[in-house]
Amino acid sequence: MDGKWKNLVFGILIVLLFGNIFFWSIAYDLNRPQFLEVNFFDVGQGDSIFIETPKGYQILIDGGPSSAVLEKLGNEMPFWDRAIDLVILTHPEHDHIAGLIEVLKTYEVKNILWTGALKDTKEFEEWIKLIEEEKADITIAQAGQRIITPSIFFEIIYPFENLEGQSIKNTNNTSIIVHLVFNDNCFLFTGDAYKSIERKIIDKGLNLNCNVLKVGHHGSKSSTSKELMESVIPELAVISLGKDNKYGHPHAQVLDILNDYGIKVLRTDEIGDIKIISNGQNIKLY
Numbered sequence: 578m579d580g581k582w583k584n585l586v587f588g589i590l591i592v593l594l595f596g597n598i599f600f601w602s603i604a605y606d607l608n609r610p611q612f613l614e615v616n617f618f619d620v621g622q623g624d625s626i627f628i629e630t631p632k633g634y635q636i637l638i639d640g641g642p643s644s645a646v647l648e649k650l651g652n653e654m655p656f657w658d659r660a661i662d663l664v665i666l667t668h669p670e671h672d673h674i675a676g677l678i679e680v681l682k683t684y685e686v687k688n689i690l691w692t693g694a695l696k697d698t699k700e701f702e703e704w705i706k707l708i709e710e711e712k713a714d715i716t717i718a719q720a721g722q723r724i725i726t727p728s729i730f731f732e733i734i735y736p737f738e739n740l741e742g743q744s745i746k747n748t749n750n751t752s753i754i755v756h757l758v759f760n761d762n763c764f765l766f767t768g769d770a771y772k773s774i775e776r777k778i779i780d781k782g783l784n785l786n787c788n789v790l791k792v793g794h795h796g797s798k799s800s801t802s803k804e805l806m807e808s809v810i811p812e813l814a815v816i817s818l819g820k821d822n823k824y825g826h827p828h829a830q831v832l833d834i835l836n837d838y839g840i841k842v843l844r845t846d847e848i849g850d851i852k853i854i855s856n857g858q859n860i861k862l863y
Contacts, residue, residue: 613729613759613855614863615789618649619845622795622819622826623672626766627653628757632727636663638755638766640676647679649850659684663724664713666691667753667768669701672795681707690724693717693741694751717741718753728857732756734778734785735770749794750774756787760857763787765809769794772802785809788860789853792816792835796827796844806838812860813841813853820846 611631618625620641627650628636635654640646650661664686666677678700680686689708695701708715716722719739724731735754745751752768765787767775771794778785790811793800795818814835818826827844835842843851843862852863 611856613762613857615757615764615853615855616649616653617791617815617817617843617845617851617853618646619849619851620645620649620676620817622822622824623676624667624768624791624795624817625649625676626791626817629653630726630729631759634662634726634729635660636665636731637661637677637680638665639667639673639768640678640680642672642675644676644679646676647683650680650684661686662726663688663690665689665718665753665755666704667766668692668748668751669694669696669698669704670748670769671698671700673768674700674704678703678707681711686711686713689713689715690718690753691715692736692751692753693739693743694748695742695744696748697744729757729759732758734783735774737777747771749799752793754778756785759855762855762857762860764789764791764853765811766791767793767800769797769800771799772805775800775802775805779804779808788812788855790814790840792827792831794826795822795824796831797824798828798830801831801834803834803837806834806840810838811840813843813862815851815853816842816844816846818844818846822846 614629616627623641624639625641625646626638661684718733720737722733749769752770755766757764785808790809792814796816816827854861854863
């Protein structure tokens with residue numbers, strides 16, 4: 578076979594390959610169930626939550642402490658999909674920011690939501706460098722903001738003020754706290770905020786009632802007060818943490834509170850990745 582025919586055959590194969598990918602992507606979209614999927618990734622001692630809306634929008638809240646999040650994303654996203662619509666960094670601690678640095682190196686990120694609070698670490702410097710290079714649309718989180726996509730919305734509950742450029746010793750207490758609402762179903766993500774912050778948002782008189790609570794600070798006794806449980810009244814509580822972690826998470830005090838209120842507890846250290854699906858009226862473990 579001469580060079581001309583080889584080039585022709587090669588060109589045909591390329592067309593067929595991309596044609597198959599195109600039609601596969603169409604079939605994938607047509608067959609997509611109209612559900613909200615919330616994945617609590619097992620990334621060890623840290624948080625990483627991947628959300629896919631009924632219309633296919635993809636949101637990643639935190640990235641855990643390592644590159645493990647990349648494998649998790651690869652399991653949930655089609656191989657041809659190399660973009661994430663929104664990344665939320667709740668606060669710049671290692672167990673939340675490290676994995677997002679790897680995500681920024683690997684995926685196109687279209688939008689970033691974070692507090693702008695400063696942290697004196699090499700990881701934080703790398704985060705700033707990468708988000709500047711990414712050219713994503715950046716929003717500084719503040720209570721009262723709403724991020725609206727077709728069929729769902731996020732409502733920012735905390736922080737109450739703009740923290741951009743501020744150096745705060747305990748960045749756990751700068752955590753973005755956010756509601757995710759899909760019709761009658763609601764998820765509350767609390768980052769690593771302490772009980773003192775929980776009391777502040779309760780005192781605001783906000784409606785915190787939600788089906789699913791992401792337990793604060795990996796089940797540490799610093800978070801998850803009885804008052805919060807009485808305000809949220811969740812059906813499910815998810816604790817994201819690593820096996821045999823040096824902090825003793827989750828603390829017995831937190832588990833006792835959840836048990837006292839009859840809340841079903843799901844732990845990534847026990848069952849691995851946790852996928853919760855909502856049709857807007859009911860939630861179901863997948």
